[in-house]
Amino acid sequence: MMRVAHLAIIVMTGALALSACSRSGEPKPLHDLRSNSGEPEEFAIVPNKPLTMPQTFAELPQPTPGNANRTDPTPQADAVAALGGNPAALQPGAAGAIGGGDAALVQQASRYGRDSAVRQTLASEDQQYRRGKGRFSWSIVPRDDYDRAYRRQKLDPYAWLNRYRRAGARTPTAPPAP
16 A cells, blocks of 8 residues: 555656646747757858948948848848849838838738738737647657647648549649658
């Protein structure tokens, strides 16, 4: 009888120790790809552009705290320039303004109205949904919370492809099902 009581105490202590390791206060990321190795992330290190001396000091812009520096890396603009595009097209006119090339698209897409805070609303609703789905589940080994939370909402592309083909719709070719 005494051994059963000792075993129960050991099991309860182990369960308590495992529950202390949970991250209940932190929001869960969609796909947790963080490394726990303690080493620096080599892809986060981006070298600055080389310093250059202007012809005259009048060419230098006024320093504005919080704005970009001339030597800050701009990988997207550099890629656009390398492919022959105009990197200035990536910059909207004012902070949060819509660029000239996208104004017609945004106007057409928002002809029935739009919510400017849709991203924040969707993020908070998604976090509440995932929190509700993961309330009574736990695992010793890490797994993908995103796939587990949205398992019932996932579409089977091959079932829909066959459904459209049976209905007589023209469909593109698809790779064989795995």
